[in-house]
Amino acid sequence: MKPKTPRLSGHMLRTMVRTIESPVIGGGAFYAMAHQMGVRELLDLHVPRETPIPFDHAPIVASKRNEP
């Protein structure tokens, strides 16, 4: 069970934003937040070397019903 993360608003939210925007410590704050939000899990995911880097954003992959 994931522990509840605190809701940020007001002073806490402003502090968090200013920390991430900081040119000195912002990078570290970003990764701390990314970890908390589960994004770290995605960034650590292994992707096979042969997976292309898609620059065409039309994301429709032809499936059975769409093939001509």
Add this chain to the structure above:
Amino acid sequence: MTTWPLPPTQLAAAYCERRQSPADVIERSLLLAEQAADAGHAFLIQADGEGARRSAAASAERYASGTPLGPLDGFPIAIKDEIDVAGLSTRYGTTYMPSCPVMSDAVAVKRLRDAGAVVIGKVHQHEFGLGVTGVGPQFPVPRNPHAPDRVPGGSSSGSAVGVASGIIPLSLGSDAGGSGRIPASLCGVFGFKPTYGRVPRTGDTGLNGSLGHMALIASSVAAIDHAMGVVSGKDPSDPATMHEAAPFESLGNAGMDLTGLTFGIDESMWRNAAPDVAKQAREVLRTLEGQGARLVDVAVRHGELTRQLGFLVLTAESAAQHRDDVRLYAANMGWDARAVLAFGARITASDYIHAQRVRHELRLDVARVLSSVKAIIMPTTLITAPPIHADATESGEVDDDVTRGLTTNTFLANLTGHPAISCPIGCDRDGLPIGLQIVGDAWDDAGVLQIAAWLEREQIARVLRPRVSYDLVTGAS
């Protein structure tokens, strides 16, 4: 005659038979929007009374001469603030972007107008579309018609509130991570995100990213179906639409037979649903089975990571899109919108490309799953509408638990581009609406709508009249 919610065919019939006139209905719609604002449900942030009255008069003339343009003629609609409407300003749900009327309609808006729909104005949205609650410091929050202390959902918040309260039967919104389906789910109406490339995004620069889609929010599937017949189709200004395999053709809801249809259930998309949400949604599954449909377990590769994947792609693209806005308006922004943009600006190019490669694998796997099932079914949101916190209306808020509850199942269809609809299937023990999502195969928009229409016809999915509602035909509240 059923007067609430108003099916489009009944309104068109009332116009044809002279029981109602477009001019009266549009006037009532504008008036009720003002009344709703007084009652704390201010969904309309820019009214176009003059333009709407002019369009309504033209519509009335067409009905009088027996030449209506179709079922949307004289139909009151409203447009999300970030979508261009000629003569009104596009301010992305902010109060600080320049107030400068644009010269032309977004392509989808123009197509709706050409079909006779009457635009009454522009509706509230979460600031820059960068949130899914509809709560922030820019405008008074349009409160959820089912419970005024609850969020409406976002970012197409005003669209859902206007439709749920009965004042507009249809609204054009947008959806880059669930922004059309989430408020539809929380407010108990239908919300449809078409296949990527089906509906032109020209005239909505908020949708320039790779996840952006137009969305239709309505009180009936028929209204979405009619609108899709109008707004879809190629537009050279939006290259994504040039991939359209075949034009959208409505299947309606007649003759739908579930026997032999197979629906995919990915348990990872149900695991964290609130008990009432899971219970009601599983009851619908049992009904589908009882009607001859087959349910099969499916497992979408990376399905458990779609929220993180969508968030990373969306925030990185948004940070790029709004670089100048941050320079010019950071001091005016809500802190939640600023947080999203600050986060996105920290994502490295390498992380973004990594996410796009994972997305490529996700797309392939969803296509694999949808080659063997008609649709994948899951709760739209894992939770019902959360409370509005007073401090969030002043500073904005970041609530990771709420974001998880609202976006875990919606990003999937944005990342892959598949069509998806949220259908209202009842309420939880507190009377808050629950949405069921149907994700279909690419370009099978009509098939997805046909399933939703079947659910609606069988009264499994239906729009319930909320505590705060208005009758567009009689004007009663």
